[in-house]
Amino acid sequence: KAGVTQTPRYLIKTRGQQVTLSCSPISGHRSVSWYQQTPGQGLQFLFEYFSETQRNKGNFPGRFSGRQFSNSRSEMNVSTLELGDSALYLCASSFGANTGELFFGEGSRLTVL
Amino acid sequence: QKEVEQNSGPLSVPEGAIASLNCTYSDRGSQSFFWYRQYSGKSPELIMSIYSNGDKEDGRFTAQLNKASQYVSLLIRDSQPSDSATYLCAMSYYNQGGKLIFGQGTELSVKP
Numbered sequence: 379k380a381g382v383t384q385t386p387r388y389l390i391k392t393r394g395q396q397v398t399l400s401c402s403p404i405s406g407h408r409s410v411s412w413y414q415q416t417p418g419q420g421l422q423f424l425f426e427y428f429s430e431t432q433r434n435k436g437n438f439p440g441r442f443s444g445r446q447f448s449n450s451r452s453e454m455n456v457s458t459l460e461l462g463d464s465a466l467y468l469c470a471s472s473f474g475a476n477t478g479e480l481f482f483g484e485g486s487r488l489t490v491l
Numbered sequence: 492q493k494e495v496e497q498n499s500g501p502l503s504v505p506e507g508a509i510a511s512l513n514c515t516y517s518d519r520g521s522q523s524f525f526w527y528r529q530y531s532g533k534s535p536e537l538i539m540s541i542y543s544n545g546d547k548e549d550g551r552f553t554a555q556l557n558k559a560s561q562y563v564s565l566l567i568r569d570s571q572p573s574d575s576a577t578y579l580c581a582m583s584y585y586n587q588g589g590k591l592i593f594g595q596g597t598e599l600s601v602k603p
Contacts, residue, residue, distance in 0.1 A: 411589045420596065421535070421579065426589035435592040468534055476588035478525050478581060482534040 380405065382483035384469050390489045397458040399486045403450050403471030409433075410452040411480060412444060413467040426466075427452055428475035456488075464490045494518060497594035498582050505602050510567040512597050513548040514580030517561070523588065524556055524563045529596065535579055539565065570601045 383402040391397050403410050412424040423436040427446035444454040450471075456463055466487050470480035497514045504510045523542050527535035531568075539554040541563065547554045553566040554555045563582075567574055577598050581591040 409589055411591075414589075421581075421591075422592040423590050423592070428589070434587055436590070472589065476586055478523050478583045478588050478590070478591050479537055479540055480535075480591070482536065485535050 382469055382471050384467075384479055384483040384486050386486060387480060387484065388487045388489075388490060391459050392491050393459055393461060395459050396455060397459060397488060398453055398455045399467055399469075399488075401452045401454075401469030401471075403452070403469075403482055407471035407473050407481070408450050409472045409475050409477070410446055410450065411470045411472075412452070412454050413468045413470065413482075415468055415485070416464075421468070424454065426475075433475060454470075459490045461490050464488060492522075494592050495580055495594040497578075497597045499595055500546045500598040501600050502597055503602060504570050506570060506572060508570050508593065508601075509544050510570045510599055510601070511572065512565040512567075512578050512580075512599065513562060514564065514594055515562045515580050516586075519558070520584055521558075521561075521582045522585045523583045524554070525581040525583075525591065526552075526554060526563075526565045527580060527581060527593075529577045531576070531591055538578075567599075570599075572601045575599055582589050 409428045411426040426434040446452045466485045470482045526539045541554040557564045577596040580594040
């Protein structure tokens, strides 16, 4: 069974640009969550989607957005990038909603110059 | 005060010893608790989940939850060098299961 797949794995952007990250969950998993990981702040929750609906949202500015498609694949977008957005963005999936038993992908490493 | 707190470590134990990792949380509304392991350069992986007071054992791992004292711990028996990693404590509130609040993690080093 394939794991959670995230693309791209690495990317470099400049301030002011926007970026879209993609996540394909484990087959059969309908819930996708996104997390940001930085050395200073650790792992922070961004959003959670289940059946194309956003169930929860973290304390991030509106520049951070996401969506989920009917096949459970998810994307997150960050607009008007800032230096502080440099981080590892992790996607996680689970079979059902409302569970913290998550399976994480390898992440997308974003560097903002 | 952070919602979930862990000692950052590093915690160093000799091979074969018991490693004890602790986590405290501030909100009594916390419902579910999890331990994730993260190897350097890798993504977190779930080790244990615990939802009610008491102990839960899985192989060499035992999770302990004490809601009255607001702490959760992870014991690793017969520690192996392959257990060297950062251990992340996480919790979620009722009906917000996918929204995990993580501690900063404790770095564990198991010396041969």
